Amino acid sequence: MNKRVRHIFVIPRDKIGFNKITAYFKIFKELFNERYDLLAQFSNDWRGAFLARLLKVDVAVSRKAPRRGSFWHNSFNYLAPELDHVRPMAEQDVDLLRTANIYTKSIAPAYELHISIPQKNKVNAWLKKHDIHAKNKLVVIHASSRWKFKEIPVTSWCRIIDDLKSYKIDVVISGSLDDLKTNELIFNLCESKPFLTKDFSLIDTAVLYERADLILTIDSMSTHLASAVKTPVISIFGPTNEKNWGPWKGKYKVIGLSAKDNEMFTCRPCGQDGCEGTKVSQCLVQLDPKLVTNQALLMLKV
Template sequence: MNKRVRHIFVIPRDKNGFHKIYAYSNIFKRLFNEHYDLLAHFSVDWRGALLARLLNVGMSVSRKTARRGYFWHQSFDFLAPELDTERPMAEQDVDLLRSSNLYKKYSAPPYDLSISSKLKNKVKLWLKKHDIHLNKKLVVIHASSRWKFKEIPIGTWARIIDALILKKINVVISGSQDDFQTNALILNLCESKPVLTKDFSLEDTAALYERADLVLTIDSMSTHLASAVKTPVVSLFGPTNEKIWGPWKGKYKVIGLTSKDAEMFACRPCGQEGCEGSRISQCLVQLDPQLVIHQALLLLKKT
């Protein structure tokens, strides 16, 4: 959805043996033929050093990292500072451009995503079809993640949704096809039924977020998609660090723990896949739904 993005090349993680070698050779061949002027490598994956040395780009930049040695650090023309745990990733990504003298402003720009009139009209018709009218507030919820340790219990979501609908607020639960099963389980637990999206593309979801008065989500891409379309967002964080991955600019509220639970869960943000490898995060299991409801209603008053 960014007009300046020409190609996306996907690392073939799902392939093995000859098929993986063939896929890699195809990607490298296409990259060689593009004759890029700049290679900005945001991760510290070893492939970045290899690409910097082989592609013959005009300029290359990556990050310093204790994980890599001499070969890595000599592969790039410029090196940004190592990642830290106190700054937003949006700022740390822009550090690559600062280090290569391509961006000189103190603060990184906000995310920005424009929704076409066609997509806006498509979502408007979908909302009308499901009897969702403009005279009521609209909250879109994203509840699922492929990383299950980032999710809150479906029962918690049901309590939040019932409370919002009781306040005469329209609620839509969004997600990919992989999320539909979880969303349906939440729907079944709700006394007041929200509307579920089905077969929505990422573009459709962006248009839905843009139309919403609030996006209520776990720590996921949805947090940043809401920021990109300038819709207020309430984002729920557990084991991951909101200082790095929280919403970027715009109107937002990050919810972690209530003060009474902070001592019990002083371990967060732990960065682990659930407590003791269980893929269940107790700091999210015990998140008070009333806290989420309260913050959502506060932010809705400001829209």
């Protein structure tokens, strides 16, 4: 959904043995044939260093990486500062271009997506089919994550949804096919049933987000998708540092328990996969759903 992106090459992590070697060979061949001018390495993965040397691009830039030695650092023409725990990742990613003198502005640009009219028409037809019209406020919820320690309990979502529905607000739960099991569980537990997307693509979801008045989400890609379509978003954060990974520009609110909310959670953000390796984050389990509802009503001006 970005008109400037021409190709996406995917690392073949799902393959093994000879099939993996073949897949890598195919990718490298395509990269060589493209004759790129710039290589920007965002992580400290070794593949970026090898590609910088093999492709012989005019400009290769990455970040300083304490765990990498001279071979890795010398593979690049420019090295941006190490990652910090204070600035948004959108800014720190653009540091690579600033270091290479390609981008000179002091503030990184907003996220941007381009959605076609046919794509919008498809989702508008779905909304019409379910009798969702502009007369009511529309809230879209993204509740599920592949990292379960980022989720709030399904019972919390049920309370939030039932409260919102009591204000005549239309609520849609969205997500991928992998999220459907969690989404259906929430749907079944709600007294006031929300709408449920079951076969939406990422593009369909982007259209739905653009049409919504508010996105309620956990710490996930959906936070940034909402920012990209310029829809107000409330993001619920637990172990992850919202200073790095919170919404970027636009109207937003980050909710996350801290020491001022509950003296138990001076540890947040801890960056861990749940409390003491349990895959469950108590700072999210103990988050009062009413706090989320009240912030949603405030942003919706209901």
